[in-house]
Each structure stands twice: as structure tokens, then as C-alpha cells.
Amino acid sequence: DQQVKQNSPSLSVQEGRISILNCDYTNSMFDYFLWYKKYPAEGPTFLISISSIKDKNEDGRFTVFLNKSAKHLSLHIVPSQPGDSAVYFCAASAKSGDKIIFGKGTRLHILP
Amino acid sequence: SQTIHQWPATLVQPVGSPLSLECTVEGTSNPNLYWYRQAAGRGLQLLFYSVGIGQISSEVPQNLSASRPQDRQFILSSKKLLLSDSGFYLCASGTGGAGNTIYFGEGSWLTVV
Structure with a gap:
């Protein structure tokens, strides 16, 4: 039973444009959400998080x-x-x- | 800030052999500790987590086990490896509680042959 779903395995975006990555969840008890970025053969790095008391959180180029x-x-x-x-x-x-709990991930390709 | 050390970084083991992956954390005390595995098409699968010494929660039935002999040490083990145990194993550490953000080590590549 997948509680956190990332339905797009990959996404390609032109450099300079906006990238939008989506995530759905099923467990109504979840109240804290995080995004991580991962390069091959490295551990994931934390990007940004949001608590359920908010609907938006912004950090530089990243907004959740x-x-x-x-x-x-x-x-x-x-x-x-x-x-x-x-x-x-x-x-x-x-x-x-x-x-x-993590989703399966979305591979983002930024095109030149 | 905390630092998570994992070793070995790369491991090639025959089927049926034992496994021991070790993780230690610096820069924090009484952390929550986690073992995740990244296998092809499965994303980051939570294997075990621990909220204190000797306290281990297992998420996925398998032939792996985890132990936490010290506050900042987390060990992943197997008595007999299977081919399906191959993957990228990640240790993570967090403060626990509400708003828990976890941080990862560099990972350990395990290939079972």
C-alpha cells in the first residue's frame, strides 16, 4: 500500500522555465511533508518542507x-x-x- | 549540524554470505535512526527505524535485521544474503517528533552475486 505517490517517473523541462513536481498522499494522519533531491550513488539531500498548518513554503527558487x-x-x-x-x-x-515514508521519486531532466 | 557516516561504501557479496553495514552519527544526541533501501523502481523503502538504544521497528518482512548498540550507532545485518537484497542502502538520522527532518549518509552499494 503506497501511502506517498509520485505518479510521474520522469519530467523534462527547458532551462529557465518552471519545473513542477507533484506528490499525492493517502494517509490523513500525515502532517509534515518534505522534498529531497538525489544524485546517482549519493544520499538524498533535504530541500524544503512544509507543515500541514501552512499551504505554502518558499526558499529561494524552491516553493512547496x-x-x-x-x-x-x-x-x-x-x-x-x-x-x-x-x-x-x-x-x-x-x-x-x-x-x-517516501514516494518512488520523479527524475527531472533540465534541457539546455 | 549532524554528520552521518556509513561504511562500507561498496560491497560485493556472494549469495548466502552474511552482511554488516554500519552507520554512526555525529553532532547530535538521542537521534531517531533509519535504514532505507533504494532498489530499482521501488523508490526509498523504509526498512527499519529506531527511536532509542535497543528500540527497533521493522517495516518490511525480510531476512535483514537491525541493531542499535549505542545511541549514535545503527547496524544493518543479514545472516544469509539473497540476490534480492542487492540495492543502495541509506542510513538517515533525525531529531524525531513533530517536524522531523531527516538527513542521509552517502549510502552503501550492495551487490549480491
Whole structure:
């Protein structure tokens, strides 16, 4: 049972344009959401997070939007840069915060 | 800030052999510790997590086990490896509680042959 879903395995975006990565979740107990970026053969690096009391969090080029009623979140990257090419993972945890569940990831290709 | 060390970085093991992957954390105390595996098409699969010494929660039935002999040490083991155990294993550490952000080590590549 996949509680965190990233339905797009890959996404290609022109350099300088906006990249939008989507994530859906099924567990209504989730109240904290995170995005990680991963290069091949490296550990994921934390990008940005959002608590369920907010609907938007922004950090530089990265913005995460949360739609609790739709159980959907998205990561926007503006403008997209070549170094953004990587696999992006969405993750979620419930109130206790002990268990963090990841999606399968979306591979982002930034085209020159 | 915390630093997570994992070793070995790369491992090639025959089927049926034992496994021991070690993870240690610096820069924090009493962390939550995690073992994840990245296998093809499966994303980051949570294998085990620990909220304290000797406290291990297993998420996926398998022939792997985990132990936490010290506050900042987390070990992943197997008595007999299967081909399906091949993958990229990641240790992570977090503060636990609400708003828990976890940070990852560099990973260990395991190939079972």
C-alpha cells in the first residue's frame, strides 16, 4: 500500500522555465511533508518542507504548495537550472514524526 | 549540524554470505535512526527505524535485521544474503517528533552475486 505517490517517473523541462513536481498522499494522519533531491550513488539531500498548518513554503527558487483537502503537494522550481537535474523524492510523516515514508521519486531532466 | 557516516561504501557479496553495514552519527544526541533501501523502481523503502538504544521497528518482512548498540550507532545485518537484497542502502538520522527532518549518509552499494 503506497501511502506517498509520485505518479510521474520522469519530467523534462527547458532551462529557465518552471519545473513542477507533484506528490499525492493517502494517509490523513500525515502532517509534515518534505522534498529531497538525489544524485546517482549519493544520499538524498533535504530541500524544503512544509507543515500541514501552512499551504505554502518558499526558499529561494524552491516553493512547496500543500492542498490538504486534495491530499496533494507540489514542488515548484523557478527558474530551472542544469544542476537541478536529479531524482526528487516526496516524503511524509505523521504527528509523532518517527516514521518517514517516501514516494518512488520523479527524475527531472533540465534541457539546455 | 549532524554528520552521518556509513561504511562500507561498496560491497560485493556472494549469495548466502552474511552482511554488516554500519552507520554512526555525529553532532547530535538521542537521534531517531533509519535504514532505507533504494532498489530499482521501488523508490526509498523504509526498512527499519529506531527511536532509542535497543528500540527497533521493522517495516518490511525480510531476512535483514537491525541493531542499535549505542545511541549514535545503527547496524544493518543479514545472516544469509539473497540476490534480492542487492540495492543502495541509506542510513538517515533525525531529531524525531513533530517536524522531523531527516538527513542521509552517502549510502552503501550492495551487490549480491
